Amino acid sequence: MKNQNLNKFNIYEHLKELRAHSLSTPYFLANQDTYKQASINFPFRTFAYGIGITYSGKRRPFQIGSMKYYTDTGSLVTIGPGIVCQWKGEYQAVHDTIYFTEELFKDGLKPSFLKEMSCFNAGGNHVINISSQNVENFKVLFQSLKDLSDNEDLVPGIIYSILMLVKRCHRIDDSQFRNTSQKEKLTSDFKKLIPVYFQENKEVAFYANKLNISPKYLSEVLLSETGNTAKSLILQHIFLEAKSLLRQTSMTVQEICFWLGYDDASYFTKAFKKHEGMTPLSYRKL
Numbered sequence: 001m002k003n004q005n006l007n008k009f010n011i012y013e014h015l016k017e018l019r020a021h022s023l024s025t026p027y028f029l030a031n032q033d034t035y036k037q038a039s040i041n042f043p044f045r046t047f048a049y050g051i052g053i054t055y056s057g058k059r060r061p062f063q064i065g066s067m068k069y070y071t072d073t074g075s076l077v078t079i080g081p082g083i084v085c086q087w088k089g090e091y092q093a094v095h096d097t098i099y100f101t102e103e104l105f106k107d108g109l110k111p112s113f114l115k116e117m118s119c120f121n122a123g124g125n126h127v128i129n130i131s132s133q134n135v136e137n138f139k140v141l142f143q144s145l146k147d148l149s150d151n152e153d154l155v156p157g158i159i160y161s162i163l164m165l166v167k168r169c170h171r172i173d174d175s176q177f178r179n180t181s182q183k184e185k186l187t188s189d190f191k192k193l194i195p196v197y198f199q200e201n202k203e204v205a206f207y208a209n210k211l212n213i214s215p216k217y218l219s220e221v222l223l224s225e226t227g228n229t230a231k232s233l234i235l236q237h238i239f240l241e242a243k244s245l246l247r248q249t250s251m252t253v254q255e256i257c258f259w260l261g262y263d264d265a266s267y268f269t270k271a272f273k274k275h276e277g278m279t280p281l282s283y284r285k286l
Contacts, residue, residue: 013047015099026103027155029146031096032057035087042286043086043244048099049120051162052077053130053138057093062086062127065195066237069127076130076138076169080120083195084244096142104156117163119170123192128173137165186211187225190218194237199261202238204230239275242268246284253280 015030015038028048043063052075059072064085071077071093079085081101102114118124130138141162148154193207201207207230208215219229226233238260245256257268272280 052097122195
């Protein structure tokens with residue numbers, strides 16, 4: 001990732017301020033009411049770890065880079081720092097979310113523990129559906145967290161238990177994923193590559209080479225599995241990043257252009273307008 005201060009609008013701190021929560025505390029509980037109050041309708045970059053569980057509510061779209069998910073009853077959502085995402089629709093689903101930073105475990109776990117959990121990393125599997133029993137297990141842990149949220153000595157242990165349950169749910173999901181088709185695996189592998197390489201590599205041939213297949217076959221598979229070509233998915237990720245930078249930072253259009261790996265601001269502006277139907281500056285003013 002290119003070096004640039006992106007931390008102008010920090011959703012973690014914004015939500016804390018809305019709920020009159022201490023900014024110095026390395027964790028924060030949120031629910032549907034928190035998001036209704038925040039009313040954030042643009043793509044945003046995260047600066048903390050987040051774990052959310054949906055108990056009930058209508059199916060709702062959620063985008064992370066080029067990956068589109070739908071959350072409903074039994075959805076487990078995990079997001080790590082530096083990931084751009086966007087909730088779409090109304091905040092009606094009943095759910096619990098815990099946000100926390102690595103500072104929470106400064107006296108215990110090594111920071112690498114969190115980084116080794118792929119569900120928090122860019123390109124990871126950020127939304128899975130879990131069993132009703134595990135939904136209940138999360139509900140119990142979140143209730144304990146609510147009851148003891150003022151006890152900073154106990155909170156890390158409860159959140160660690162939540163993390164262990166997350167790992168268990170993902171192991172179950174991974175075992176089911178082993179039975180998926182080769183095309184589904186190829187689609188997943190491609191989507192994991194985009195957030196790693198999009199700044200320097202925007203051509204389909206680069207990703208096809210990484211996957212040891214031809215560009216034509218890659219696009220055919222993706223069109224069949226997602227309804228989008230490889231190029232379209234790459235651009236979706238790029239312009240979600242662009243929209244986050246336009247609304248979340250004070251970077252100029254030219255700075256954003258260079259950060260995204262474009263050499264020509266004029267070309268970037270035209271490409272953005274073609275994809276989004278408006279110029280970058282018009283989007284910033286929304």
